[in-house]
Amino acid sequence: MPQNFVPFLKENARKEMIAVLNERLADTIDLSHAVKQAHWNLKGTGFIGVHELLDDVTANLRNGADDMAERIAMMGGLAQGTSKTVAEKSSLEPYPTDIVKIEDHVAALVERYNAYTTKLREGIEAADEAGDEDTADLFTEVSRAAEKDAWFIGSNSSAAA
Template sequence: MPQNFVPFLKENARKDMIALLNERLVDTIDLTNAVKQAHWNLKGVGFIGVHELLDDVAAHLRDGADMMAERVAMMGGMAQGTSETVAEKSSLTAYPTDIVSVEDHVKELVKRFNEYSTNVRKAIEAADEAGDEDSADLFTEVSRTAEKDAWFIGSNSAKAA
């Protein structure tokens, strides 16, 4: 087993945090893939602005995923982010692959960002309860970025909410 660089956590809390970080890692990878699906396929009024925005959003999500995976490794766990794991364990609603309009993609992305943000906020609470302030802080940073990105995406349409 890899070395644990977070020795202050009790063993059960450490295992719980590894599992929680992996759960949110899976969701983050899934949401990143949804953002890229939209990026590649959207068409219509406002295309270029949304297309470019989604590249930035995907980069933010990848940064969050990287922080989660590295925290898992620091705690002596194994990050679980394979395509197979994401397909099997994501808690997010599957992204539609048959839409093309900017409006439809914005609406669907905002929906998934809301699901994602709810899960991340629950993770903040769980990390606080476990006494893992660093994981709670990591989730807070991810949450703050996701909410801002959802706002930017949703601001592209009055119908997004």
């Protein structure tokens, strides 16, 4: 097993945090793939602005996933981010693959972002209860970015009309 660089956590708390981090990692990777699905397939007025926004949003999700995976490794765990694992473990609803209208993609993404940020907040609470302030801070940082991205996506003027 990899070395644990977070020795202050009790073993049961460390294992719990690794599990919670892996759950949110699966959600984060899944959501990043949903955003790319929308990015590739959306059509309509305002296309280029939304298309470019979704590239930035994907980068934010990938950064969050990387931070979660690195935290798992620091705690002596193994990050579980393969496509098969993500498909099995994500708590998010499957993203529709038959939509093209910007408005439909915006609605589908905002719905998933709302579910995602709810799960991140549950992760913050679990980390607080475990006494793991750094994981709570990581989830807070990811949540803050996700809420802002959801706002940007949902506020798209062409989709909100």
